[in-house]
Amino acid sequence: MPYAIALFVSRKPGVSIGEFKDHWENKHIPLLKSIVGKAFPLTHTRRYVARVESGAGDRAGVTPASHRRAPSAAPVVLGGDKNEVTWDGFAELVFRDELHFQQFFALVNESEAAARIQQDEERFADASNFKVVVIGETICTRND
Incomplete structure (x- = not known):
């Protein structure tokens, strides 16, 4: 196994x-x-x-209002707290x-x-x- x-x-x-x-x-x-x-x-x-700079969030259709203010190296988080992705x-x-x-x-x-x-x-x-x-x-x- x-x-x-x-x-x-x-x-x-x-x-x-x-x-x-x-x-x-x-x-x-x-x-x-x-x-x-x-x-x-x-x-x-x-x-x-995946990071904001990759455009993964945009391709997934996730464009929250805060997206434009997110640092380019921020993780693309579809649910939960992005600060917990350590x-x-x-x-x-x-x-x-x-x-x-x-x-x-x-x-x-x-x-x-x-x-x-x-x-x-x-x-x-x-x-x-x-x-x-x-x-x-x-x-x-x-x-x-």
Whole structure:
């Protein structure tokens, strides 16, 4: 049975959204793959919060009166409080099973590997706002 975790990652202060994404994609993921090798997850899907400057809200038909006053880097929030979106991207890591996850987890927590990963994360991410959650039951509804 697949085993999944979710990561919620925020930019380090002073790092632009573009720099954050570029570092995660082009430096951090290759580093992680080099450390864990075959224990890399089956999938490591990263999703980034849409920002006002992207026009995502306009395309979705969301144009509140305050839209014009929103900072260009503000998240596009369709419901709820935009101030509660304290992360810039999230990832879902899917493993074959719990044993596969445990192998990955052991490798990333070896002292040398953990130090390399932490040092790299400090270049683009805010460790104080980092969250990792084990995903439980998943139910998918399809439009059949």
